[in-house]
Amino acid sequence: MTVKVQQIDQCRWRIPREGDMRTEGLVFASRAMMAALLKEQALEQVRNVATLPGIVGPSLAMPDIHWGYGFPIGGVAAFDADEGVVSPGGVGYDINCGVRLLRSDLEVQQVRPHLQHLADTLFRNVPSGVGSHRRDLKLSVAEERKVLQQGARWVVSRGMGSEQDLEHIEAGGRIEGADPELLSDRAMERGRDQLGTLGSGNHFLEVQMVEEVRDPELAQVLGLFPGQVTVTIHTGSRGLGYQVCDDYLRIMLRAAAKYGIKLPDRQLCCAPLGSPEGRQYLAAMACAANFAFANRQLITAWVRESFEQVLGKSAEALRLSLIYDVCHNIAKWENHVVEGVRRRLCVHRKGATRAFPPGHPEVPACYRAIGQPVLIPGDMGRYSYVLVGTAGGYEQTFGSTCHGAGRVLSRHAAKKVARGRNIEDELAARGIVLRAAERGTVAEEISEAYKDVTEVVQVVQQAGIGRIVARLRPLAVVKG
């Protein structure tokens, strides 16, 4: 199916309203990115999202847009509180998949001699790969309920982290309104063993160095300096989130029929935000989101433990502190000004990051002057970026930006490209230590499988929906 696109400027493209669309589509992409997009189905998905009831503003796509299921990956859509809908497919299976970045006072030359040991220790201490878990973490049903209600705070209350950590997490590490009663036994069961696990696929843990500071003033506020050692954690709500999404998709299929909502793709099934089904999904989604916050907080504790074991100094002495933690699969209630009117909207971000501007009350006080930190992982062989949110993003994208590089090769194609190569050796030649639970995952996650994230963040900056602060280069990568 051909999707019409009209170029607005160097990095913005309009999908004009037609057929059942209630609004237009707005895609952030370079000309080269758009040429590739026209060959796949992501633009059709932008158009499909535009047909959903109560959508406010355009159906948006960030520069890392690629073909998803239902919503495109990189999709953002805001819905009116009264007329709009909530769609589990607009959040995804991995509810509150997200990224957190830790800083340290360490410089790369202090860590490089210990890198192999550090990678081994992280690989041992942080469970990764399908079905892995820490034997010393047993969760009762009662404790799991607390995790679902309290999020990262539950982990901090057990001595693993600080109040300062919580201040540096989106929503304080806890989405309000979580109701564990709305989760199936199966969701609870799948969560119990998987708290504090990285998972597999594109989830990872990386020790990195600050390779380049683009904006020294912003970097200073974030506590970043050239040559500094940082750690990025990318994971989400694991099996619990997958089960919540699957359970509620079935409910939403019936709800969409009940409320007469026409669906261009069944994965977009949804219910009015004010309906019992819509409210229940948001309360169940909040549980999964809180589980994910707790998951990343636990992994942080084990990262700190690993650094202590290898470097023989306390995490406090190493000043291994949390810069920020962002969600990139979530639906959240937010206030936005649309055409001069302040409105309460439910903003869906499916593979997109919140990027609130300087001065926004939800940005932690220490960053309020510069905007919310935004963490954009690239791929395991090249680099990642740290950005901050901008006023331009707040106006154009409901305060959203990209979430990563975006895949360009299917897993099969990536494996084909990797065939006959030793990816571990190639990374080692570039000074990157790799520890992976599965060789197959490594082949599927090679750099060539992703867009160059530099191109993605350049479009972000050019469009004014984010400002680049620093580039990080991997030193040690742990993959599931």
Added chain:
Amino acid sequence: MTADHNARQWPAGISGPVKKEGGVAAFRLLEHTADMGIEAQAASCEELFVQAAKGLLAVLAGSAESIGPVRDIRLQVSAGDVEELLVVWLNELLYLIQAKGLWLQNIELVGMQSDHLEAKLLVVPLTGQPQREVKAATYHHLMVSCRQGLWRARVYLDL
């Protein structure tokens, strides 16, 4: 039994060898930028669902080693229609494999209607985990159809 009889085209970008099992029964894996899909065909709806399940096992990466006592499991699954039934069926199998740590040695459908199925599974405990994690079977571009006696299905998985 009802099914979607709309004439729909197979998507482009099919990858991997077709796994044929006598007659028309077969599955193959579909490429997707971030995820993977399964396309199956068979002479009956029952066999179609078995083929889709075999496709799922292939995506999970079939070399999962499994030893231990073999046992029978009876599984009953219901849904609103045959397409939804396919998603629910595959997600039920994913749960057995990924949450219960079981691997499927044999899959037999002993009863089937458009909104309900009953299966007899021969399962063994997994000693190692499958190589790939599949989050779920999705409803995106989901299709089950029957034309001139040939059943076909397409389902995408979130990886």
